[in-house]
Amino acid sequence: MTDVLDTCDGLAESSPSSPGVEMPPDVPALRMFYLYLSAGCNLHCRHCWITPTFVHGKPVPGECLDFKLLRGAVAEAKPMGLTAAKLTGGEPVLHPEFRRIADFLTAEGLDLSMETNATLIDRDLAIHLKEKTSLARIAVSLDSADEGWHDRFRGVRGAYAGAVRGIGHLVAAGIRPQIIMSVCRENVGGIEALIELALRLDASSVKFNPVTPSGRGAEIHQQGQGLSFDELLALTHRIRGPLQDRYPIHLGGMVPPALATVKELLRYGGEGAGCHVRHILGILGTGEMALCGIGRNLPELCFGKLGKDSLREVWMTHPVLRQMRADLAGPFPGVCGDCLHAGRCMTHCLAQNYEATGKLVNVSPLCAEAERRGVFPPTRRISWGRGEIAP
Numbered sequence: 001m002t003d004v005l006d007t008c009d010g011l012a013e014s015s016p017s018s019p020g021v022e023m024p025p026d027v028p029a030l031r032m033f034y035l036y037l038s039a040g041c042n043l044h045c046r047h048c049w050i051t052p053t054f055v056h057g058k059p060v061p062g063e064c065l066d067f068k069l070l071r072g073a074v075a076e077a078k079p080m081g082l083t084a085a086k087l088t089g090g091e092p093v094l095h096p097e098f099r100r101i102a103d104f105l106t107a108e109g110l111d112l113s114m115e116t117n118a119t120l121i122d123r124d125l126a127i128h129l130k131e132k133t134s135l136a137r138i139a140v141s142l143d144s145a146d147e148g149w150h151d152r153f154r155g156v157r158g159a160y161a162g163a164v165r166g167i168g169h170l171v172a173a174g175i176r177p178q179i180i181m182s183v184c185r186e187n188v189g190g191i192e193a194l195i196e197l198a199l200r201l202d203a204s205s206v207k208f209n210p211v212t213p214s215g216r217g218a219e220i221h222q223q224g225q226g227l228s229f230d231e232l233l234a235l236t237h238r239i240r241g242p243l244q245d246r247y248p249i250h251l252g253g254m255v256p257p258a259l260a261t262v263k264e265l266l267r268y269g270g271e272g273a274g275c276h277v278r279h280i281l282g283i284l285g286t287g288e289m290a291l292c293g294i295g296r297n298l299p300e301l302c303f304g305k306l307g308k309d310s311l312r313e314v315w316m317t318h319p320v321l322r323q324m325r326a327d328l329a330g331p332f333p334g335v336c337g338d339c340l341h342a343g344r345c346m347t348h349c350l351a352q353n354y355e356a357t358g359k360l361v362n363v364s365p366l367c368a369e370a371e372r373r374g375v376f377p378p379t380r381r382i383s384w385g386r387g388e389i390a391p
Helices: 067-080 098-107 123-132 147-154 159-173 188-201 217-222 229-246 262-268 311-317 319-328 334-338 350-357 365-373
Strands: 032-036 084-088 111-116 135-141 178-183 205-210 250-253 280-283 288-290 302-305
Touching (some): 032 067, 067 280, 067 311, 123 135, 135 159, 147 159, 159 188, 188 205, 205 229, 229 262, 302 311, 311 319, 334 365
Parallel strands (some): 032 084, 032 280, 111 135, 135 178, 178 205, 205 250
């Protein structure tokens, strides 16, 4: 079991003309599916960025990915380089054929990762995932060590107990999951208690994701409960510095590498550096092909539908994807064009960029704010290395 699961999984860069990959030289290999198996969820989280349907434990017809469509998509994508899939949602275990899908993807030789609230994972399923599938990484959402607060944040009584129980089943089966904490002003004071809970649960790592102003999370920010620029940077440096020094468990947080300290860069390397979307295609529960889960809220970032449109044609010719690839080839806009880390950061999270600016490839909101304030580190600028900017 790999210790760390990034929100956006890192993928090894490889040539589209590698053996077994049948792609034109100007089109990147399609390495990974993000499978949003269900557009519904059994929880009603206040912060969820893709606003799944609250289904009271029962999937909504037409919002669970059709198995036959998935099977066809895998067959079409494997010659294009497909080697991995992430199972997510909504809540992926809500899919009535979840186990069949995991078994099928395993039989197809794909490496699997998963994001879940764990409330629907019982002992039998945990053992099956460990012993019968290629699941390599799993992340479980847990936002507080305070049961009542977590349940209120997740919108369903019993969410905490269900998550802890599910984590226990996974660990007993030999799967040590990562815990992901969604952070806002209301729970930021409970970070250390959450880390200590993760240690007691025998999790492999803890990752801290600030609530973004997307989907339901927009209301949290409107209420003044989202983390400010200063709070987010201070939190990240605290997690990656003194807290990581103190606790014997991997702690992660994702900010553009230009805003990380030298110690953090040495300690974390390229972890969380940026988006690998050039090699990823999202598939929503409705069968729509999308940039990622953001397509749930922004239809312009959906590119076609399985069973109706050719996945290969969409990947090779859709104008949004072609423009994105051209923009990612550089030169990068704004301060990114003068940043030493631009080649691996690639403007960080393209979905967040789009929501903030209407452009996928643009200066990330955090770096844009740092530049506006005059606190973007001069030593991360190419022009500083040339002696064009005073330190």
